[in-house]
Amino acid sequence: MTFPFPASDLLVILPELVLTQLALGILLWATVVRKGREATLAWVSIASLAAAAVLIPVAARLSGPLPRAAFGGMLTLDRFSIFFKVLVLLATAVTILFSLKFVGTSSYPGGEYYALLLFSAVGMLFMASGTHLVSIYIALELMALSQYVLAGYFKRETKSVEAAAKYFVLGAFSSGVLLYGISLVYGAAGSLDLGDVARSLAATPRSSLLGVGIVLTASGMLFKIASAPFHVWAPDVYEGAPTPISAFFSVGPKLAAYAIFARIFFVGFGPRAGDWAPVLAASAALTMVVGNVGALLQQNVKRMLGYSSIGHAGYALLGLLAYASGTDARGENFGLWAILIYLAAYLLMTLGAFGLVVLLEAKGYATESVDDFNGLSKKNPLAAAAMLVFLLSLAGIPPTAGFVGKYFLFSAAMKAGWPSLALLAVLMSAVSLFYYFRIARAMYLVEGEGELRWREEPAVAAAVAVCVAGTLLLGILPQPFVALAKSCLLP
């Protein structure tokens, strides 16, 4: 049998290959591990993620100069994809740290849980480097299918099952829309390779076939990043899923979805930016309003963070819009690197905030209200201070990562000619202060009742500490990260 591609193409996907093998191994191993000893599986999973992370530079070095296309243009390894791969691996590893006790002390087996997380990570790694609509779609489904199961992993909890069902039904629905959009694009462009699509779009006049195809694709993407009007699933799923999984959902899939969103729309649909930019602008405006206004009245912290993450998705859309508007006078495209910085900041602060919710859980399930934070500053000043850092960052107050990210995003929107959206974003940031500082107020100004329901979890505490350090570092010393992000742009 002849192999249709050069064997060196395998080197390009070396991290993904190794991670898949290890995930399968963990799945098998889990069948013989007794409940109560599953922590080993978690640590092995983290080691697998670390191995994949180490293999990324190895793959980049061995497979030839970047960007390196493989498998006939199905996948491309470039600095853009590496940026997202590292973030995805980090988010997955932190999720596993959050899950150690959470799953360990629950009555559910942990082995499949970790394996599913790793499979989901594999899907996201492929998404980061997908340059062909089919490979992108398959990677997306690998990620999503693992996540449907994870959402309902605590299968005797009604809310968890409900969340999983909703996620699955709506996810399937959005996949259908996305696939239909892709098929229309294929009909118009005659190819599914993003480079060919771009060349074809540049050469053909506008057509409603293509327009509808692009809109349907965009709808599918907007669903994945939980943007209005396709966001309705997000609060329910975040509230219902196990907290570490909510943390994972609000970060991992969004990062990967932004990667493919940016790649499909800039590389593939770039010549038609004039068509899709207004759609994205409308969605961004709606998303910022819905996310931030929706969060105002929530009592449940997970639900509030869910709405807040919708709002953040709206901010990040500004970066896509700015990218669509081209480059500035110095030939510098400011939209995409602003997104990259923002997503890194978003990862740190969102995971950190969710980490504190994990720490705070009492029964470990969906009882976490804002009142649970009452008097935290007296009971555990360090935890309260960490939460305050995350809240400040989420609200975009300097000197935190959130401020830097928002600053670059909003100024990109200004430069790209969307001042009204930038103004709306600033106004909505002001609105967001209200609900973020309800938590701050509870921690510092309200007396707590009774004992703090506190779980001793050094692993979570360490992960939170890393997030605090990262949030502050990115906020105080943004320049190295800016330089890094600028080196990781799409061609």
Place this chain on the structure above:
Amino acid sequence: MNVPLWTIPALPLAGFLLNGAVALRAGARRAARASEAWRAAHPDAAHDDDHGGGDAHAAHDGHASHGSADDHGSGHGHGGAALPRGQRLFHGVVGVASCGLAAVAAFANLVPYVKASLASPEGIAPVVQHAYLWMAAGGLSVDIAFRLDPLSAMMLAFVTLVGTLIHLYSVGYMQEEEGYGRFFAYLNLFMFAMLTLVLANSLPMLFIGWEGVGLCSYLLIGYYYDKDFAVAAGKKAFVTNRVGDFGMILGIFGIISLFGTADFSFLDKARHAMVNGGSPVTVYAVCLLLFLGACGKSAQFPLYVWLPDAMAGPTPVSALIHAATMVTAGVYLVARCSAVYVLAPDAMTLVAWIGAGTAVLAATIGLAQNDIKKVLAYSTVSQLGYMFLACGVGAFGVGMFHVFTHAFFKACLFLGSGSVIMAMHHEQDMRAMGGLAPKIRQTFLTMMIATLAISGIPPLAGFFSKDQILGAAFATGHTVLYVVGLGTAGLTAFYMFRLARMTFYGPFQGTKEAEGHVHESPATMTVPLWVLATGALFAGFLGVPAALGGRNTFVRFLEPSLARVPEHEVPHSTEYLLMGLSVAVALVGIGLAWRWYGQATATSAVPSAAADAFYRKTGALGPIVANKWNVDEGIEALVLSPFRKLGTFLWRGFDALFIDGIVNASAFLVELTGDLVRFFTTGNVRNYALAFSLGVLAFALFVLVR
């Protein structure tokens, strides 16, 4: 030895972190114990107010004993609130060592630099060490970088030296305080901020230090936070400084606009008058804005009002922050930006007039104060006025020379007053003192040296620096300013010897019991006093003017950092005349003070018949001076009251009607939006799918229709 410059501020920062962490932990433990004890004592207390009530009580307990400072026994650590010995030792050692090591690191850099600079006739280039790029936006980039040039070297020298001495002094002075660790943590933090300010290579970084010292000043003025007057004084200092900082920030923006950079390379551009002509601001405006910042920090009219009140803080704080170092930051700023100031001669004239006006105003107020620290505070304001007067007439180097000598004698005076206050059991009213000289000999001798120095008696430090300021004012043709300065010198001598006379001579005016308790301070306090007194004696010899056969080494050393102003040569004979005049004026002041306050009939109520007569003769003026020229009342009537009225109007008229209306309307709108969102967010998956489809449909229609 090669010590990087960043270690100099980093060492006190480390001290702050260490002291702060330990003090926090110990404080939490103490509070827990106190709350435990309270709970044990009140077993029937309701469960609800358990937590809050216990805490509040603990805080109250801890400070009740420290509030009533009279029952501290002999004052050698028998107070109930004092920390355990080991903890005290820890805080003291960390505090002094971190500051002392910073001084060592500073001098390891200073000595070779000063040597090299003095060896070459033109001076040598500044040492600039970049740590990292802080921020970059557009064409502007700001580094975290440290700079050692003659100006910062001179500041560095006395800040670390005086700082270390005052840390050492505090070990003894603060020993009875419960907040011992907190005190040293703040003091270390102050040193960090002050050294950042001094070593900064750009205005934004200088501003970090500027705000840092302001914060520490606020924290330390309000050190006795259970006393209302201390809290109010801290707030006053903070708010007044905000007014100045407002100007300072705008000034920095102005500099960036004028020169396109915020690091001190703008000085070179200013020297060559490379001003961005298209800039919307003028050099004149920028100078005034920066001077507004300097006025706030360095307590110049009309923003000086916070400094006398700042005496509510512990005495070492008054010595370090509110006399020797922080308050001179404004002078440093003006001297640092001297190249810009010389481009706006009108702004310099204003600086000179404000300085001279403040000098004489504060000196007159000082005449009538009875609180020993208040006299010194007004004296500080007055001396700072001298420094600005020097800068205003273009004698920047001489102004900085006065900053240098003033640091020694004023710190010595404040520490001496602290020693007196401690001997008198926290009595600060000079009318209750008297005849202390034989009882606290060391304090008396050192304070007298510093008093002579500030009065301008040769050959002590104050004579050389003050006389050169007056000489510069005269030489540049500012005769009125010269006369004002000369008169102020007489006033200075008068109020300082009034202070000395009331404190150290004559019969003891307090109670018999208080007299029995008077005691000399421990060695950790007297040693710094002697070192500072030595400085007050000899620091002046660094800048002996040419007329007296010297080479004015100090001013010559600073020259590379400062703007070059055309020299005005005055014949030596005139200089001798000026010197003789100022010494004579000082002697008159001393004589008058001695005569008026030295009469046997003086009592605590009426210090002397002659002083009384002075007030009666001056008619309305006496009470006005005693009431500090009613400046506080004036500010109240002209600024605060209108603002309060405006605030009330905005509250009642604007906020309650207009803004609240908008808020209520938008709340209604949000509620409406919420209802709309809730209509879709039913939790029913079919509705979700419907919403999804409608969204897709809307977008698709949009694309098809356009």
